Amino acid sequence: MTLLFTIVFILFSFASSLYAHKGDLGHYVVRAQPLGEIPPPNIDGVLTDAAWQKALPVSGFVWKDTPDKPASEETVVYIVYDRHHLYVGFRCYDSEPHKIVNRITRRGGDVFYSDVISFFIDPYHDHRTGYKFVSTPGGVKDDNYRYNDSEVDFTWEGIWWVEANIDSEGWMAEFKIPFSNFRFSDAKKQVWGINFERFIRRKRETDTWKPPGDHGGFWTRMSALGHLVGIEDIQSGKQVEIYPHIIGGGTESEETHISGQSDIGLDFQYRLTNKLRVSGTVNPDFAQVEGDQLEINLTRFPIRFPEKRPFFIQGNSVFATPLELYYSRRIGSRGDILWGTNATGKIGNYTLGIISSRTGNWDYFGLQKETTARETAGFTVVRAKRDLFEKSNVGILYAGKELAEENSRVIGLDTSIARGENLILTGQIAQSWNTGDGQLPRAYLLTITRGTDLFNAEISMERIEAEFSVNQTGFIQKEAHRGWQHVGTQLEYTPRLAVLGHEKFVIGTGSRLSQGLYTAPYFSDWKRQHPNLQINPRFDPDLLLLSNSVWSRVKFRELFLERVDFIFNYAREAELTEVFWTREAKLMFRTDTAKRFSTTLQIGMGNFYNFAQKYIGEQRSFDIQSTLRPKNNLTLELMLAVAQTSTPVGEIDGEFISNSVRVTYLLTRDFFFRLSTQAFWGQTHYSKKETNLRYLISGLIGWEYSPKSHFFLAYNESRGTLTRSPRLENRVIVAKVSYLWNL
Template identity: 25%
Template sequence: MAIHKESVLIRGVLISLIICLFCISALPASNNNIERKEAFAVRINPSPPQIDGELSDKAWQHAPEFGGFLQHDPKEGEEATENTTFKVIYDDEAIYFGIECYDSQPDKIVSRLGRRDVKPEADWVSISIDPYFDHQTGYWFTAQASGAITDGTITNDGWGDPSWDGVWEVKTKIHDQGWTAEFKIPYHVLRFNPKDEYIWGLNIERSIIRKKEFVQWVLISRDKPGRVSRFGVLKGIKDIKPPNHLEIIPYTMGRTIMADKNDLSGNIGVDVRYGITSNVSLNATINPDFGQVEADPSELNLTAFESYFREKRPFFVEGAGIFKNQDYDIFYSRRIGRYPGHFPIPENVAEISRSEATTIYSAFKLTGKTKHKTTFGILDAVTSPEYAKVDENGKVKDDFLVEPLTNYLVGRINQDIMNGSSRIGLLTTAVHRKDSVSAYAGSMDWSLNFLDKTYEFSGTTAISNAGIIDDDNQKGYLVHLEGDKRGKTFGGELGFFAISPDFNINDLGFIRRTDIIRSWGRISYTRDKSFFIFRKGDCSLSIDSAWNYNNDLISKGFDIWSWMELKNYWWVNIESGRNFATMNDDELRRDGPLMRSLPNYYAGFTIHTDSRKSVAFRISPFMSRKDDGSSYSRHISFEFETRPISNLQIYIEPSYGHRFSFAQWVERIEKQVDNKTEVHYVFGELDSRTLDITARANVCFTPKLTLEVFLQPFVAVGNYDNFKELAKYGTYDFKSYNYEGNPDFHSRALKSNAVLRWEFRPGSTLYVVWSQSRGLYIDNPTLDDLKLKPIDRLSDVFSDEGSNVFLVKVNYWIGV
């Protein structure tokens, strides 16, 4: 099928505009003027309640009580089996919630300890507030019966971000009629515009875990998309002023690295959070250190594409939703402070060492929302130059520049439209390097919802201008269009995207591949009522096709997926699919050829037991196979989780993978024959195996004193044989090739860390960290090295060379 890239782009843009205009003109917007449940807050004067988990203070006596909770699960719309009521009071400093969670069997209340922002399988109650009353954004505050807490922010009417940590108070108490939760939420943790009288969005939710029952004050039906837009309202708050609050969090840190030689160092820095106005905040960090953050997992990547690792650093995780494009990582914060390597080291220079990450001098975020419902964010960061230690012609130098002084800038605007049911946004990024090339990217994304969010038309358009060393700038574009239909029983989507070959956002974004035009469709069926041995289930059928910009068909297939929850609360996930014969252009990215790809099929399933139990497990086998049997892969993982006591959680996940590839890319070899260049695309039969074990243990001494331990030994071996070269470009035909190299590999690694975390006062934390990193890569492994001996290999990794890092870090919160 022939497709011209320019006509595809033009048609895509025209179709998107036509559909957009038609939808806006022909369909009504979601109606946010619906009748909503109401609750009322009462001002207290003069004394606030003591936050102790008991609602016996005089301040609570005259506050009205609200209830009428309904089941969201398991029997949507029916009355809750246990009664829940709440009261709301406020003063000039804070708003207070008192929640009574009645229980006819209080001895069966599940109270498990967990560290902040980790929600165990336990009873809990949660408050969600929309202070802007924009039907799009908000906060949630959750207390478990044990007193453990989680909190976070909400954006785009449902995107949750648990990384946000506010400074607020809650106490819980279990009694003979159930349990209570008493909240104090200071105004300085909320953002809202000043008014004479306030109306806030509100919802209260409760989980009764032993019954697998989830209840809500305002029922948000499973077949109704959106979350904040369906909240009830809280009225009665007036004569309060949003504070301009200043938070200063200095830190001091001491670190010792034990490796070939010991290295003792220290560091200081500071984080600042300032409410410039009631709805604009500044977050800044100077000389940040993220030594308490867990290392990335080990993996075996034999593809032509970069691996993706999620962000874990607190400054960049908090509030990340503001800078998020709904479809693509136009901004990927892991680029800031990345592994230094902008300038390559010449072939005649031998590298001795370089740092693992680029130092961040400083960074700041300015975020807010105007009274016209415009959300905005600006992020700026500066990173230091980094140098490698090299050997150049026998002379050792430690000043070879591999990463220049760099400034990163991100800007984001989101505008709520159509009564807050929809949005349109702009995002731009810029990378400025000292004495080197710069890079820019910009995008527009939108989500338009109609008929009470039953239908959605969304998309992204983007352009990039990436600077390439010793080359012209790359300029490219992206177009993504998608239409979704949501429903209680049937749903579906149609989508299309085109990414030009020169689209490059990887200086400050992430995109796995470009040079692709793809279209897809999906239909889904959902059943919420019990049938046979199942409580509920979902299934879907997806089809897709993709081409590159040379009109080569590079993907065509279908996928069948289903998920079912059994009546005993186990769940099963089954997936299978088929990829038809196409062309494979993956190796073009590493000087390889275009070649045919044989058809294959794949299948896998997951069985997960009831997660409420003190012991739960999951098993997930997966396999794929070429039709002719020449290549195949198998993978299985097993997850075991146990909570032997209420404050201890142990998690172990071993996994094993075996892959045999008839034609695994090795390298491109050029030879001069009779003054002509002969190109040989060399492949080999690869038999590779991986084994890793991920283990975690979480001990909660109190909700504010926790110990987390992480351990991952990893082993990968690969044996190449029967080397061959592609006989003809664009085919899957090979002929024997006498290859003299040895690409066999034996790689193993150990990553572990233990973090003792003590929140000794609100917002102030002490970290004591032990991190260990070991590894070994054998360039020319022996036959014995290529054997995967589970016990021997996993034990060997503990004795490999590596480093131990001991770190003590103290953050001290100062509120002004």
């Protein structure tokens, strides 16, 4: 522990002497024009306002993946601003406007089923963080937050407006973005990073204003943006946002009759400065959050599901580390969330974040609770990260869960060091301590990656000590009293082939040498749980294990088949009862997602270790996901997953089916209806035949009647059983109204 804090002190103390920043803005510079006395543009998707006449046009787009090739269609961008808002206009010319792809989806849906324009902004001008704003020809919007140069936080959601319009020359879009969305310096004259992109769906062509540089890659890097100048004397706007909500409805379960209830709650956000915000919640409700997908899981570890709750997705990227020491879904998994606070921001070269939350027994009904137990616990997460050089950083994170008589805590130090455009070193050291532990176990991670448009290479080293435990606050797929250490390499060759329309053809290979780490309790616990089993004489705790993988990916630009993936794994593994070789092959096909009907098909087969039976069996899987869009505002999604397992002699011992149907209909971009059904059937033939049935039905009507102000009417029903007649577990119908109040 002393060593860890010593390293933190040294790195943070000397960080300021390491920081450097280039002052040259380069050739890609855009000047935003102040509106002054000119009225701001009316956001209607038509670029006829006098404000746009003052803007300096930006053009000269090129293909993103082949920068020496001019874009096939011309794009022109205009930028103006007033004291509180940034206005961006796009004119997207199209030689075949009747072929523009324009699907209507919810905000945050997959807008890339349509034509798309987008722009990136780095208001803090640190060349590592920023925002992306997106619109389709139908005015469907999306946004996200960028951090660590190229990583993406898709959960960020700002308040802004966009309208778009298709005409005989192509299409146009107008954006109005309040400066209150951004974190920027207090300087009178601002210099921001900026870039623009356009995606022409039918051509699968991505055009960009500023080429990505030698590093290439799919994600736009904040360090590779152009520059926006001319912005002066701006204000961030409103300082306080309050979101009260009211809910009411009824619930029924197997143990209780129908009962009606109502409740209130409150969320708030306070902007301390342009760069630092505090948010909080009291008695939050997540009635509108869709339930997790029922999935087939043949491993011993739980599935990691994404965070969907609005309060906890705010600023989540601040707390991201290479090893997931903080996993927000741990908060509230065993008890009602009474309250929570969250502060994130940037002060100078420091990124800061604090989360505090309390769970317990709040007497109100909730949706899809996994257990009736309501744990009283306090959660605290603290994060600090210091920028180094131009694109590097060092950070520290603490996460703790406090119960009445026990606790679980972890602290970690992480760093990302970038050299030039293509070389990145990522490292982390972490230490956990829990009530009853007689030691302070650690975890170590080091990864070195080098990527260009033609090659990607990686070397990684990891050591997770046997008693390292973070799953009260974080997420690592790990057994108690068992760890591992390994060293691995990966190499990819990614040429762009003319025959594929200059799309990448990827072929890669990887190898890993690993060793298990065990403590005495692991063996004693295993013997107590399995008294009739013997440890395999070939098992050795010091055994070295080798795994190898090869993979390939092909993307097509103008064919009905959009993508094909293949992967093959061959590995030596060790469990107490077996030392064995595994093999697994997967093949995936995806058709053109621009079409009204598209599908993704995946087939897999291989052998695996059956943890329930402690023997090596075979597995076969088939997954298909299809999407049908009979109308631009109607989407039907179908998913079917089938898996079958068998014994070493080929007898079937497990059959599993998971399927879902989801229908989404949008009356407008802000008013939608969604109905989804999920079913899971699993049957095992071990010592006796057992059947597991699960059903989920959910319906949701949603209306965003003003920015971040919503009405939801939700229905959820779950049924499950180990027999043929699924019994009711929970049924809830609830209405919720929330309103954004700016002060």
